[in-house]
Amino acid sequence: xxxxxxxxxxxxxxxxxxxxxxxxxxxxxxxxxxxxxxxxxxxxxxxxxxxxxxxxxxxxxxxxxxxxxxxxxxxxxxxxxxxxxxxxxxxxxxxxxxxxxxxxxxxxxxxxxxxxxxxxxxxxxxxxxxxxxxxxxxxxxxxxxxxxxxxxxxxxxxxxxxxxxxxxxxxxxxxxxxxxxxxxxxxxxxxxxxxxxxxxxxxxxxxxxxxxxxxxxxxx
Numbered sequence: 001x002x003x004x005x006x007x008x009x010x011x012x013x014x015x016x017x018x019x020x021x022x023x024x025x026x027x028x029x030x031x032x033x034x035x036x037x038x039x040x041x042x043x044x045x046x047x048x049x050x051x052x053x054x055x056x057x058x059x060x061x062x063x064x065x066x067x068x069x070x071x072x073x074x075x076x077x078x079x080x081x082x083x084x085x086x087x088x089x090x091x092x093x094x095x096x097x098x099x100x101x102x103x104x105x106x107x108x109x110x111x112x113x114x115x116x117x118x119x120x121x122x123x124x125x126x127x128x129x130x131x132x133x134x135x136x137x138x139x140x141x142x143x144x145x146x147x148x149x150x151x152x153x154x155x156x157x158x159x160x161x162x163x164x165x166x167x168x169x170x171x172x173x174x175x176x177x178x179x180x181x182x183x184x185x186x187x188x189x190x191x192x193x194x195x196x197x198x199x200x201x202x203x204x205x206x207x208x209x210x211x212x213x214x215x216x217x218x219x220x
Contacts, residue, residue, distance in 0.1 A: 035178045047175045054171060058164045142207055 037043045056065045084098040138144045
């Protein structure tokens with residue numbers, strides 16, 4: 001084979017592989033890309049669907065929302081199944097079941113994948129349990145007081161908002177804050193540093209007056 005032809009084939013195959021890799025990367029849009037609106041169409045679709053779901057849960061019960069969603073899905077699949085059957089009968093074709101490819105697809109979860117996710121979840125659960133026992137048994141007085149202040153503030157939040165309202169606000173902030181932060185990163189970081197410095201100074205003063213502060217500083 002001609003060396004020039006061989007090199008051309010190698011470069012074309014490499015270009016094809018690079019194109020496939022880039023296409024695969026573009027198809028996998030991460031959560032970070034979604035909330036930063038890298039692809040406005042996909043981000044808008046996800047934001048709209050999540051808001052629609054949360055607003056539906058605010059107006060109806062969970063059972064009603066789930067039933068309506070499943071009923072709508074069934075209506076679409078049954079209508080499409082009947083439509084394809086009529087088309088096949090008119091055209092006298094034998095295309096088979098319209099969802100055959102999806103029916104034959106294996107949707108079972110491999111045991112290894114299940115165990116992997118269970119082990120990962122168990123790690124987070126054990127870490128959370130250890131942290132809760134540390135806070136509620138007052139291993140560190142300052143950290144337990146921080147938790148008490150947060151819980152006290154949450155009682156006021158709970159008196160004003162219910163759970164669905166908080167989720168709706170969180171969904172709006174999740175998709176609104178990252179783009180704003182990206183555009184004004186320098187100014188926001190300055191204010192965050194000032195607030196962090198003030199908080200650390202206040203906590204340091206508080207630790208000096210608390211009984212467990214001396215012991216904690218010695219152990220550190």
